[in-house]
Amino acid sequence: MGGFGSGRRGGRFCTDDLRPLDVRKINRDGLLTPGRRFNWQWTCNDEVTGTISLRVETGRVLLNYRSQNTSFNGGEWETMNYPVSLDWTDCGFGGQRVWWRCPAVGCGRRVAVLYGGRVFACRECHRLAYRSQREAFDDRATRRADKLRDRLGWEPGILNGTGWKPKGMHWRTFERLHRKHDANVETALAGMAAKLGILTGQLKDFDF
Template identity: 30%
Template sequence: MKKDKKRTVEHCLVIDIGSLARANILSNDCHGTWVWRDDDNAVTSSAEYQHNQGIFTLRFASNDQNKVQNIRISTTPCNYGNHRYWFTCPGENCGRRIAKIYFVDGQFLCRHCHKLNYLIQQCSKRYVAQLNMQRMRIKLGWPLDHDQVPFIKKINKPLNKHHKTFRAMVDKHDEYERQHNATTMALFNAFIDRLDRFKES
């Protein structure tokens, strides 16, 4: 019997605590509306939020019901001063310290409580390198519709990235690209071999 695929994090609404911190939402008594947008920048979903004394409160509608969910927020010190924020998963018997919460079945929990996989865990091995390469291009802001990334983009560092971080990301992309090209060539050669055998039979 074929095993059913799990839901993936890529297909869920997600709140990243890093995004909240960068938007200065984690100051006391901060409130507003958090929105999710599609690829055309159109709003697809929204939730009202409020943060006060380490409690992040979400108010949203699900299945025609108004819901309220309280999620505790904690901090840990960073090596170079300041601190890092974390959600504490409100799932039953969980309490994991996490950076992202996902919306499934009417509540925001960690991916473990929702039993979510990453898309890459479900795709065929032949597509893993290609998927990793494309994800790295998205992070770097590079086009997906080109077989080869223009060289100029590999040397022009974005303003929001440290040079060392940018160089490491480019090297990782290039390695994924080499793996993808090798897989493509191996599949092509295997196809040619099968075609030759078919002609000989």
């Protein structure tokens, strides 16, 4: 099982590279009761890839897990055990929302998600980018077009042409989504053409 702090070396990580600990999900599962102890797991393809033990106290949660220290001691494993403070804010329509207070030294940001490196900390402290920030413009356009195709009920894949208006959708909505789809497809195809060395209106000469 991969440990916290182990994994890819070099380059900037993004939020998908580290295990998220989302206090909103924990709260929705009714686990933020003082005195409660439980394990939180991460899975991939139905296999457990990581586990952390949590103990809830008043106003904070104690984290306990094993982490591989890649900076010292030749990558030896160490036991991590430290508290993370909780904070609650009022919602506009009643009720309260729970937050972590980032435990990294000098931080204390109010966040919903902590990311598990050697220490669970906020995105800013880990200097994490979102996956979309690392996408090329044409890849991002392709993803957006496919998302629109899914909403329109069309076959996945921007090379599969367009489909009909979904039943029950207003024509104005359909036309707006259609235009957004076509604009993203145009951007995606332009990026593909650039990658393949295709110039506007002509092909480069190839030597055979």
